[in-house]
């Protein structure tokens with residue numbers, strides 16, 4: 366959808382857009398930015414994992430029911446690595462080299478952290494992108510599984 370001319374010069378817009386100048390409606394839209402990142406985290410053999418946060422059940426160790434934990438899931442195939450963001454789970458992704466350790470003894474890694482963002486608003490049938498993150502090139506022939 367593009368900016369539209371309108372005969373309406375008095376109203377502030379409608380549910381599809383907003384009047385930004387006389388006879389000009391800025392139609393609601395989204396921006397999609399695509400980046401191809403070729404990770405070599407301390408070498409060409411990298412793994413990908415997804416980090417999610419979930420509340421822990423109330424228990425003797427979590428009496429106030431205010432504890433939560435981060436879970437890490439390895440994404441070992443290209444099909445698994447087509448993922449959408451999840452604000453509810455604070456979802457992020459980590460590209461790491463399992464053979465190179467940092468000073469803490471954990472794998473050297475980069476985090477992919479969605480910042481200010483939104484979900485895909487139009488109907489899924491119009492969607493031309495697969496997910497927030499598609500790690501196809503990373504998994505092509507370099508990632509260990």
Ligand SMILES: [Cu+2]
Pocket residue numbers: 394395396
């Ligand atoms: Cu725009």
